[in-house]
Amino acid sequence: MSENTLFLFYDFLQYLVNGLSQGSIYALIALGYTMVYGILKLINFAHGEFYMIGSFTGYFLIRSGMPIYFALPLAMLIPGLVAVVVELVAYRPIRHAGKIPALITALGVSFFFQFFGQGIIGADPKPYPSVFPNKTFDFAGAVSVTATQLIIMGSTIFLMFFLWWFVKFTKIGKAMRALSYSREASELMGIDTNKIISFTFFLGASLAGFAGVMVGAYYNSVEPMMGLIPGLKAFIAAVLGGIGIIPGAFLGGILLGVIENLVVGFWISTYRDVVAFAILILILLIKPTGLLGKKSKEKV
Amino acid sequence: MDYFIHLALICGIFIILSVSLNLINGFAGQFSLGHAGFWAIGAYTGAAYSVFFAPPLPGFINLFISCLIGGTFASLSGLIIGIPCLRLRGDYLAIATLGFGEIIRLIIVNLDVVGGPRGFTNIPKLSNIFWVYGWAFLTILFVANLMRGSHGRAIISIREDEIAAESLGINTFKYKLLAFVIGSGFAGVAGALFAHSEQFIHPHNFSFLWSVIILLMIILGGLGSISGAVVGAIILTLLPEMLRFMGETVAQWRMVIYSLLLIVLMLIKPTGIFGKHEIFGRRKKA
Numbered sequence: 001m002s003e004n005t006l007f008l009f010y011d012f013l014q015y016l017v018n019g020l021s022q023g024s025i026y027a028l029i030a031l032g033y034t035m036v037y038g039i040l041k042l043i044n045f046a047h048g049e050f051y052m053i054g055s056f057t058g059y060f061l062i063r064s065g066m067p068i069y070f071a072l073p074l075a076m077l078i079p080g081l082v083a084v085v086v087e088l089v090a091y092r093p094i095r096h097a098g099k100i101p102a103l104i105t106a107l108g109v110s111f112f113f114q115f116f117g118q119g120i121i122g123a124d125p126k127p128y129p130s131v132f133p134n135k136t137f138d139f140a141g142a143v144s145v146t147a148t149q150l151i152i153m154g155s156t157i158f159l160m161f162f163l164w165w166f167v168k169f170t171k172i173g174k175a176m177r178a179l180s181y182s183r184e185a186s187e188l189m190g191i192d193t194n195k196i197i198s199f200t201f202f203l204g205a206s207l208a209g210f211a212g213v214m215v216g217a218y219y220n221s222v223e224p225m226m227g228l229i230p231g232l233k234a235f236i237a238a239v240l241g242g243i244g245i246i247p248g249a250f251l252g253g254i255l256l257g258v259i260e261n262l263v264v265g266f267w268i269s270t271y272r273d274v275v276a277f278a279i280l281i282l283i284l285l286i287k288p289t290g291l292l293g294k295k296s297k298e299k300v
Numbered sequence: 301m302d303y304f305i306h307l308a309l310i311c312g313i314f315i316i317l318s319v320s321l322n323l324i325n326g327f328a329g330q331f332s333l334g335h336a337g338f339w340a341i342g343a344y345t346g347a348a349y350s351v352f353f354a355p356p357l358p359g360f361i362n363l364f365i366s367c368l369i370g371g372t373f374a375s376l377s378g379l380i381i382g383i384p385c386l387r388l389r390g391d392y393l394a395i396a397t398l399g400f401g402e403i404i405r406l407i408i409v410n411l412d413v414v415g416g417p418r419g420f421t422n423i424p425k426l427s428n429i430f431w432v433y434g435w436a437f438l439t440i441l442f443v444a445n446l447m448r449g450s451h452g453r454a455i456i457s458i459r460e461d462e463i464a465a466e467s468l469g470i471n472t473f474k475y476k477l478l479a480f481v482i483g484s485g486f487a488g489v490a491g492a493l494f495a496h497s498e499q500f501i502h503p504h505n506f507s508f509l510w511s512v513i514i515l516l517m518i519i520l521g522g523l524g525s526i527s528g529a530v531v532g533a534i535i536l537t538l539l540p541e542m543l544r545f546m547g548e549t550v551a552q553w554r555m556v557i558y559s560l561l562l563i564v565l566m567l568i569k570p571t572g573i574f575g576k577h578e579i580f581g582r583r584k585k586a
Contacts, residue, residue, distance in 0.1 A: 043391050090563055094570075099391045100331050101566050104519065107512055108562030115555035228508075232402075235395065274406045277399035284396050285384050 010142035015265035016258060021149040021218065023257020024156035028211035029234035030241070030249035031163060032204025038180040038244035039200050041099060045106035046086060047208055048231015049113035050079040052224060054209020055128075055216045056121065062129045075213045076206035083205030084198050092194070110231070117224030125223040128216035152214045159207060160250045167246060176200060180244060229273070233260075236280040242290025251291060305429065307541060309497045312432035313490045314533040316439045318517040319526055320486035323443050325515070326524035327452070328479035329459030330386060331394045333511050334401030338374040338484035340506035341404060342491025344414050346370030347423045347501060354424075363426040367435065367492040374488020375481045377404070382480040386473060389462075401511055409503045419502035420495070427497035435493060439486050444526055446482070455479050459524070509555075516562050522572030527579040532572070 029051050036044045058075035062068065090109055094101050135147040167173035175196045178186040187193050215230070216222050233256060241252025256279065260272045283290065321335045346366040354362045385396045414420045446452050454475045457465040466472050495501050517536045521528025540554045565572065 043395065090567070093567055097566075097570065100394075101570055103331070103391050103394055104515070105563055105566045107515075108559045108566065110559075111509075111512065111555060112559035112563065115553070115559065119553055119556060232398075239395075268410070270406070270410050274403050277403050277406075280399045281384070281396050284388055284392055288388070288392065 019258035019261030023254035027253025046109035048227030050205035051208035052227035055212030058213035079209035080206035131217035242293030334397035337401030337404035338487035342370030342488025346492025347495035370492030375485030378484030522574035528574035
């Protein structure tokens with residue numbers, strides 16, 4: 001191998017590592033998207049804002065001196081509660097009105113949190129307090145992985161397995177799956193559907209809150225508008241993997257993160273969002289059920 | 301006085317935008333979230349004509365040509381985007397059009413010829429009340445006449461029940477595309493008028509946020525009502541100005557008020573002010 005190709009290869013590995021950690025974040029947010037969509041067929045635009053709320057909860061708690069192992073659970077709990085309230089106040093009353101009114105409401109909720117956050121916190125980016133030890137591991141002197149990146153990737157894999165186990169083997173998980181097949185039938189079988197839907201929102205939003213803290217630790221900066229683009233990206237990830245499918249969200253998130261970072265590394269960096277949206281449109285046109293999706297009767 | 305003239309110009313431009321989006325969202329029932337993208341195409345192509353190519357003709361002729369160019373390019377891109385996207389339905393269509401709207405904006409950001417992230421400057425001031433409201437009137441007339449004829453009936457039938465429409469022999473895809481192309485074309489005209497009234501356009505003017513604001517206008521007025529789209533556009537252009545008189549802090553919370561308005565509308569009155577009715581409409585015979 002000539003020296004040039006070797007360097008190119010190192011570059012590739014570095015962007016791959018960055019892409020994997022970025023993709024883990026997308027995957028965490030996409031999990032919430034996909035669970036809510038699986039159950040309610042609702043594109044919850046406000047999901048990116050739960051991630052923002054989690055990030056800011058962590059920001060204020062850690063800055064006030066709380067250690068991370070207390071702050072992180074709270075930063076998952078609070079967006080979860082916010083999500084439950086949002087579902088109760090905004091989504092539940094129009095649940096039977098169809099997809100489009102729900103989508104419009106979700107847009108409204110999303111913008112509400114963005115601009116409300118901007119109103120009370122201010123639009124300027126805030127420096128995030130350092131959360132994890134500032135340590136970097138070098139491989140072959142060319143590829144570096146930070147401790148934060150390792151923690152992000154590790155915890156994402158853990159949470160993904162936890163969620164898979166939860167949905168597959170617990171009673172609530174079973175109820176969630178039943179709901180995604182047929183809400184009416186599961187209601188007739190004595191499942192408290194409202195409770196399960198609230199719980200799904202809670203679970204999804206707390207994962208997003210977790211992702212929010214991780215992003216704060218990774219990029220060291222947070223702002224009230226931070227949820228919009230990652231929220232859309234997570235949606236793309238969920239669609240890419242197959243919306244409604246939990247491993248699909250993981251796969252889609254990782255793939256999207258890697259592709260984006262390769263675009264940044266080897267093409268024009270400002271085109272990363274263009275590529276992400278192009279992926280969305282292509283997948284919707286070619287295989288709308290996503291990579292892991294099976295054929296379904298309902299046409300999109 | 302300048303302030304009021306400018307406000308009236310913006311109001312007229314938003315009337316064109318909301319009436320044209322209403323054709324796509326309200327009448328054809330195809331939920332598009334990318335209207336700002338077509339607006340942007342019209343604004344940039346129209347402005348590029350005036351800045352780079354305009355021959356020394358009287359201003360209003362150049363403005364007219366610029367509007368035609370903006371409208372043509374916007375409807376062409378509506379055609380290119382519509383052909384793949386309109387096969388999707390409901391929320392997926394919304395997301396796909398959102399994606400295209402953002403792609404258009406991001407491509408403009410990366411186009412250095414038209415200023416890229418710095419914005420496009422030195423556009424001559426050619427728009428005036430007469431031409432903006434002339435175009436607005438033309439848009440309303442066009443859409444109203446379209447909806448009265450057989451094409452319009454076909455477009456409405458798609459909204460009401462696509463499968464039933466198809467089984468009655470209506471080429472639903474053709475009519476969806478027709479509504480989409482006409483709607484985006486008028487958005488392009490609005491873009492050209494906007495560029496020539498602001499004299500400075502920036503990709504930020506055409507972000508996803510503006511697609512949602514135009515959407516809010518037609519939801520507030522009533523999806524599927526031309527009068528509603530006009531009234532919605534007027535209310536939502538004047539509202540921030542009135543908020544401004546109530547103090548700087550209130551103006552800052554404009555978007556919070558908008559988003560609450562959107563949520564409350566969906567909860568309490570999803571049909572908007574007019575529903576599907578018109579102010580000057582002929583009564584339907586029962």
